[in-house]
Amino acid sequence: MIITEITEDKIKPFSSPDSNTDDTGAELVFNGRVRNREEGDEIIALEYEHYEGMAERELNLLARKTIKEFPVHDLFCRHRVGKVPVGEVVLHVVIRSKHRAEGLEAMAWFISELKKQVPIWKWAILPDGSKRPSQCQSE
Amino acid sequence: MKDTLLIKVRCFSQVKYALEKDKLTITLPVGSTTGDLENTIRQMAKNKLDRIHLRVAVNQTYIDQPVLLKDGDEVALIPPVQGG
Numbered sequence: 001m002i003i004t005e006i007t008e009d010k011i012k013p014f015s016s017p018d019s020n021t022d023d024t025g026a027e028l029v030f031n032g033r034v035r036n037r038e039e040g041d042e043i044i045a046l047e048y049e050h051y052e053g054m055a056e057r058e059l060n061l062l063a064r065k066t067i068k069e070f071p072v073h074d075l076f077c078r079h080r081v082g083k084v085p086v087g088e089v090v091l092h093v094v095i096r097s098k099h100r101a102e103g104l105e106a107m108a109w110f111i112s113e114l115k116k117q118v119p120i121w122k123w124a125i126l127p128d129g130s131k132r133p134s135q136c137q138s139e
Numbered sequence: 140m141k142d143t144l145l146i147k148v149r150c151f152s153q154v155k156y157a158l159e160k161d162k163l164t165i166t167l168p169v170g171s172t173t174g175d176l177e178n179t180i181r182q183m184a185k186n187k188l189d190r191i192h193l194r195v196a197v198n199q200t201y202i203d204q205p206v207l208l209k210d211g212d213e214v215a216l217i218p219p220v221q222g223g
Contacts, residue, residue, distance in 0.1 A: 079223070116220065120221065133155075
């Protein structure tokens, strides 16, 4: 199963049932959080903007590609947009697979591709309230 | 028959910052390509986008090679994305 969502709301984790299939041995959860520095400068938040419509489609397309390329059962992803204060979760991904190895590999690939394909950008919000496009291109 | 195209341009991140706009409409001659549009936008930005690689999306789909534009197309010049 695939669920992808881009939301302005605070991220709520996907529920984790005890067993959705007898063949699932690994459940990986990734939470990406906003750090307090950007290019060496202190920040109070990041503001994420997205290309509405295209970002949702690209995210779902990427999830479908991941399920096709890797032997994983489920991929759930929530990406927050708008202003996200330091410390809060901006990206939440759950992958379920038979064994951990393929799940870990799928998780790394999915997040790496998300950072190349999905039209989402971040602006650094500085302590004085001003904002500038983030220069961060880190993997 | 019209001899110009009206193109809707969406601006994000560094493009928005350089142009100080998130949307604009540009008139180009019939026969213009996405490459022509990119050149126009880069000129409007007065060198602020010189070192920034821009991908192009036409009607919300990435394209890898320049294509002819059609009247009413929505084009985004996409700076490196930064999700996650």
